[in-house]
Amino acid sequence: MSAERQTAPQEGRQCRTLLEVQGLTVRFGGLVAVADLDLRVEEGEIFALVGPNGAGKTTVLNCISGFVRPSSGSIRLAGQDLLALGAERRAALGIGRTFQNGQLFSSMTVLENLLVGRHSRLRAGLFQSLLPIGPARREEAAARQRAREILTWLGLESYADRLVATLPAGLQKLIGVARALAGEPRLLLLDEPAAGVPLREVAALADQLRRWKAELGLTLLLIEHNMEVVQAVAQRICVLNYGRKLAEGEPATVLREPAVLEAYLGREEEIDAREEWEVSDHAAG
16 A cells, blocks of 8 residues: 555654544433543554543544534544534544444445445545546546555455455454545544454554554554553553543553552552553453
8 A cells, every 4th residue: 555645753753733632521311421531642643542341432432533422522633623523524534433343334345345434535425436427437446446555555455355244353353444544544543453353463463553653654542451552552541440531641651550550450559560451351351
């Protein structure tokens, strides 16, 4: 896949806030899923949201991507207010999203799924582009070429014409990433990319995340329970518990804070955070 459209962040350049969340609160009836959350993600950063199950992490991603409307607060992408915009418009502005369960169209081919992900970039719209007429048809051909470039870049070109339903879950997860990349995002939201990944392949996944950032100039905001991945790739993390921010900062520091250990382990014992979090993750799974 060609990466000329974007360049990787340069060392030593001045940081620029790409995503800014202020006072985000989400209520579902009497349940407060997220409470007064402030969050900043810098351009070119890999930022991780971590926390116990039910902490509100996926709700935060749903608010950013436009699938859930917050009760209060603000969300800005490169300074632009997103609250009045739907999910499709946010995708067109550069927010890509993957889902823990994939949410692919299983009866469609891999290539067709990428074309769905690409439609936010089509001036004619997805269905108009399928009509056999001049400009729309040319745009559809260009979209197919770009989709095939993405598949090649990810090593998935041999699966382009395969039905998604015939492919294993791990491969479908990567196809979900390919579909998100088809929209040429600036900010890629990843919901548990390491879920279901065998332990022997975790290091390779971390390498892939760093590659996506470096070669495409992406900013990554990920939810992840696997602390090996988090500590390998994230510059900063935010720990949520019951919808509230417990701590934020560099992983090596945050994962040893007493409040964080208490939230995950039920005790304030000074331990090796990496080993204990892995044990906690496997026990929960």
